[in-house]
Amino acid sequence: MIFEYFEKTIPEPPESYIRVDAERLRKFISLVFQRLGVSKEDSKIVADVLVTANLFGFDSHGVQKLRRYVDFIRNGLIKAKFQIKIVREGDVYAVIDGDSGLGHVVAYRSMEIAINKALKHGIGVVGVRNSDHFGIAGYYALMAVKKNMIGIVLTNTRPLVAYTNTIGKGIGTNPIAIGAPTRNPPPYLFDCATSIVSVGKIQVLAKEGKKMPFKWGIDTRGELTDDPEIVLREGALLPLGGLGEALGGHKGSGLSLSIDILCGILTGAGWGPHITYKRRPINIGHFMAAINIEKFISLQEFLNRMEELRAYIKSLPKHPKANRIWIPGEKSWLTMQTRLKKGIPIHKAIMKDIEKIAKELDLESEVKNLIK
Amino acid sequence: MIFEYFEKTIPEPPESYIRVDAERLRKFISLVFQRLGVSKEDSKIVADVLVTANLFGFDSHGVQKLRRYVDFIRNGLIKAKFQIKIVREGDVYAVIDGDSGLGHVVAYRSMEIAINKALKHGIGVVGVRNSDHFGIAGYYALMAVKKNMIGIVLTNTRPLVAYTNTIGKGIGTNPIAIGAPTRNPPPYLFDCATSIVSVGKIQVLAKEGKKMPFKWGIDTRGELTDDPEIVLREGALLPLGGLGEALGGHKGSGLSLSIDILCGILTGAGWGPHITYKRRPINIGHFMAAINIEKFISLQEFLNRMEELRAYIKSLPKHPKANRIWIPGEKSWLTMQTRLKKGIPIHKAIMKDIEKIAKELDLESEVKNLIK
Numbered sequence: 070m071i072f073e074y075f076e077k078t079i080p081e082p083p084e085s086y087i088r089v090d091a092e093r094l095r096k097f098i099s100l101v102f103q104r105l106g107v108s109k110e111d112s113k114i115v116a117d118v119l120v121t122a123n124l125f126g127f128d129s130h131g132v133q134k135l136r137r138y139v140d141f142i143r144n145g146l147i148k149a150k151f152q153i154k155i156v157r158e159g160d161v162y163a164v165i166d167g168d169s170g171l172g173h174v175v176a177y178r179s180m181e182i183a184i185n186k187a188l189k190h191g192i193g194v195v196g197v198r199n200s201d202h203f204g205i206a207g208y209y210a211l212m213a214v215k216k217n218m219i220g221i222v223l224t225n226t227r228p229l230v231a232y233t234n235t236i237g238k239g240i241g242t243n244p245i246a247i248g249a250p251t252r253n254p255p256p257y258l259f260d261c262a263t264s265i266v267s268v269g270k271i272q273v274l275a276k277e278g279k280k281m282p283f284k285w286g287i288d289t290r291g292e293l294t295d296d297p298e299i300v301l302r303e304g305a306l307l308p309l310g311g312l313g314e315a316l317g318g319h320k321g322s323g324l325s326l327s328i329d330i331l332c333g334i335l336t337g338a339g340w341g342p343h344i345t346y347k348r349r350p351i352n353i354g355h356f357m358a359a360i361n362i363e364k365f366i367s368l369q370e371f372l373n374r375m376e377e378l379r380a381y382i383k384s385l386p387k388h389p390k391a392n393r394i395w396i397p398g399e400k401s402w403l404t405m406q407t408r409l410k411k412g413i414p415i416h417k418a419i420m421k422d423i424e425k426i427a428k429e430l431d432l433e434s435e436v437k438n439l440i441k
Numbered sequence: 442m443i444f445e446y447f448e449k450t451i452p453e454p455p456e457s458y459i460r461v462d463a464e465r466l467r468k469f470i471s472l473v474f475q476r477l478g479v480s481k482e483d484s485k486i487v488a489d490v491l492v493t494a495n496l497f498g499f500d501s502h503g504v505q506k507l508r509r510y511v512d513f514i515r516n517g518l519i520k521a522k523f524q525i526k527i528v529r530e531g532d533v534y535a536v537i538d539g540d541s542g543l544g545h546v547v548a549y550r551s552m553e554i555a556i557n558k559a560l561k562h563g564i565g566v567v568g569v570r571n572s573d574h575f576g577i578a579g580y581y582a583l584m585a586v587k588k589n590m591i592g593i594v595l596t597n598t599r600p601l602v603a604y605t606n607t608i609g610k611g612i613g614t615n616p617i618a619i620g621a622p623t624r625n626p627p628p629y630l631f632d633c634a635t636s637i638v639s640v641g642k643i644q645v646l647a648k649e650g651k652k653m654p655f656k657w658g659i660d661t662r663g664e665l666t667d668d669p670e671i672v673l674r675e676g677a678l679l680p681l682g683g684l685g686e687a688l689g690g691h692k693g694s695g696l697s698l699s700i701d702i703l704c705g706i707l708t709g710a711g712w713g714p715h716i717t718y719k720r721r722p723i724n725i726g727h728f729m730a731a732i733n734i735e736k737f738i739s740l741q742e743f744l745n746r747m748e749e750l751r752a753y754i755k756s757l758p759k760h761p762k763a764n765r766i767w768i769p770g771e772k773s774w775l776t777m778q779t780r781l782k783k784g785i786p787i788h789k790a791i792m793k794d795i796e797k798i799a800k801e802l803d804l805e806s807e808v809k810n811l812i813k
Contacts (some may be wrong), residue, residue, distance in 0.1 A: 087786060096603065115792060120442060131717060137680075157737065158738065159563045159564060159736060160532065160533070161532070161533045161563060161564045162562075162563040162564050162736055162737065164737050164738070167470045180498065183569070183705070189533060190533055191532075191533060191534040191566075192534050192564055194564050196737050206481070207687050219702070219703070219707065231760075232766070233756055233764035233766075233767070234756060234759060234760050234764075234765065234766045235754075235757035235758055235760055235762075235763075236757075236758050237757065237758055237765055239754070239757045240754075245696075245790050247699040247703075249702050249706075257702065259695040259696070259698070259699045261691075261692045261695065262688075262704075263692075264538060265682075265689050266689065271763055283687050285688075289644075290761065291760040291761050291762065307691045309682055309692050309693070310637075310681055310682065311683075311691075313760075313762070313763070316637055316683060316688075317633075317637050317638065317681045317682075317693075319633075319767070319769075320633045320635075320681050321681070321689075323631040323633065323769040324617075324631070325620040326631070326750075326754070326768075326769065327631045327769070330591070330619075330621050330629065330750070331591070331619075333745060333746075334593065334621075334747060334750060335732070335734065335743065336744045337742070338745070341750065341752060341753055341754075360566070360707070360709065364534055365533060365536050365568050365707050365708065366528065366536070366707060366709050370706065370709070371706060374705075374706045374712070375702070375706060378698075378713065381713055382604060382611070382612075382698070382713075383680035385604055385605060385607035385608075385609065385610050386607055386609055387606060387608075387610050388603075388607055388663040388685075389608075389662065389663050391605075391607075392606075393606065393686070394605075394606045394607055395605070395606065396698075397689070397695040397698065398611060407474065433614050436580075
């Protein structure tokens with residue numbers, strides 16, 4: 070694929086944003102967590118997951134969340150030091166207790182375990198309880214992809230979505246990520262919430278005082294709304310497939326519920342209403358699998374077939390109203406290439422807060438050279 | 442759950458249908474396949490899958506397909522005798538070659554293998570190539586559920602759906618089924634196509650000369666249409682999430698593509714355009730997993746938690762325009778209870794054809810007592 074400048078989310082207006090060097094940002098964030106008492110190794114993991122979210126254009130899951138983590142650790146709501154425990158284990162499965170630590174680290178270690186099992190036995194499946202938000206699911210799926218495996222990552226979330234035929238926030242946005250290696254970049258990466266859109270998109274619109282471009286939510290009477298404030302407050306997001314069953318809303322709802330069964334019910338984690346921001350530890354659950362491709366088919370054949378699949382999709386007749394045909398993972402990958410060159414756009418208000426964090430933690434000299 | 446009469450698909454008008462006894466229908470279909478040279482054991486499997494589809498209210502996947510299978514076997518397009526082979530195998534995984542046999546039997550045997558692996562090792566994952574249509578995915582997921590496991594079943598299909606930002610039939614309706622045991626019936630069973638609706642629904646509407654109640658498809662110009670004939674002929678079904686990316690069509694498309702990677706690319710089966718009705722063997726691929734719950738959490742705790750989950754969903758505030766809140770699998774289960782009592786409704790035209798098949802195979806005495 071020929072490189073081109075592309076960003077999944079465009080910083081608008083550009084003058085409100087500062088472009089920051091990804092590598093230096095990663096180092097800075099790592100130092101922030103170290104100052105808070107997180108081990109160097111764990112700090113590097115969190116920093117990489119957060120920066121990768123920004124590089125991929127999932128900005129709501131990136132450094133914008135730094136303040137939140139800093140405050141949580143300081144207030145003892147997330148432990149800086151924690152001990153991940155394997156509660157149950159066999160050759161190909163494990164149940165992990167995240168000890169209410171940083172979700173990114175818990176998820177990273179859990180996927181490492183799944184990958185190691187798959188290396189030996191072909192499959193590795195890990196259920197996780199007592200975890201926290203882990204950022205972008207795709208990050209962990211790509212860990213498996215780097216080892217020539219298919220990675221599958223599910224997590225539950227607090228309730229944000231109206232289950233089909235109900236009103237109010239009943240079920241999570243429970244995302245799913247599936248990654249697979251390719252011969253040529255980008256790797257295949259399907260990563261999405263099972264809601265009609267992610268809550269991050271709604272939060273951004275609410276912050277900017279904008280309406281939603283489509284009626285992605287319902288109010289307390291169950292009527293469609295384009296007001297992000299209503300959705301975030303007393304209303305709810307719709308599941309993938311929309312309101313009722315007419316366009317498949319029960320499919321999005323059922324997918325979300327199935328993910329909660331795998332992440333929550335099966336692992337002993339929280340599920341549905343038991344995951345709430347009103348108290349911590351939040352006891353989020355994950356479910357991850359690594360599938361060692363070589364055990365099923367020769368890797369070369371798999372990679373050839375993936376290239377054929379991609380070429381086929383790209384060759385399909387384009388819809389007259391569409392700009393382009395996308396393969397899952399392609400937008401994020403192009404955004405990453407662009408942002409590695411041009412820098413990660415950070416809103417000036419968030420940059421101010423990052424400088425404040427740096428000041429609080431005596432990292433002012435580090436924050437100064439972030440700008441690309 | 443208190444029993445009540447309920448049918449997911451109501452036979453309309455009732456006078457066009459005959460109610461048939463499920464148990465006698467099962468025996469009759471099994472005899473049909475035996476007369477065609479299929480072994481008694483395999484015939485029983487196909488019969489049970491087909492009748493279960495009718496009992497669950499997935500009528501397009503039931504005995505309506507009998508004529509097709511009869512003709513395929515007679516014309517040598519599907520083998521009556523076939524030998525399923527394990528191509529690759531480890532403790533917890535296997536790649537199965539279905540020898541272009543009856544998809545129902547191939548899938549049944551494959552799920553048996555996955556379950557046996559999960560019994561011993563906690564997880565069983567099976568990829569299948571050289572299979573054929575296997576009917577309802579949920580049937581095989583429920584095989585795992587009966588053994589107190591979570592069953593996950595995916596299959597690819599011939600292209601029927603317009604991939605996001607394209608026109609024409611590019612990708613399959615690639616369904617997913619996830620089943621989990623419960624203390625009290627019905628078991629949890631999420632089973633759906635990743636298209637906005639199943640192609641079966643469209644076929645029924647086309648046959649009845651009706652329009653679709655919603656614009657579930659597009660025509661050759663990419664415009665929304667409610668004409669099932671256009672969708673089946675030169676147009677295409679939409680993915681779950683609809684047209685474009687506004688309501689998440691890329692999520693439905695990506696889910697379908699991910700399922701093709703697992704069922705087709707990984708297993709060595711056909712994928713995308715390589716699965717076509719224009720030639721046989723059709724080389725459909727499946728991907729199945731069984732997860733042994735007891736290895737992750739005590740079964741009693743899992744079952745308790747499932748009951749809590751169900752009670753929670755049922756207790757959510759009902760949407761003012763909705764009749765009822767449904768759990769995945771509940772509609773099918775109620776339909777089954779109803780049809781076990783009242784009989785399976787079979788359209789008189791199809792009944793005529795069944796009688797013809799009976800005559801051809803010298804099973805006339807068997808078909809006479811089918812009526813409930």
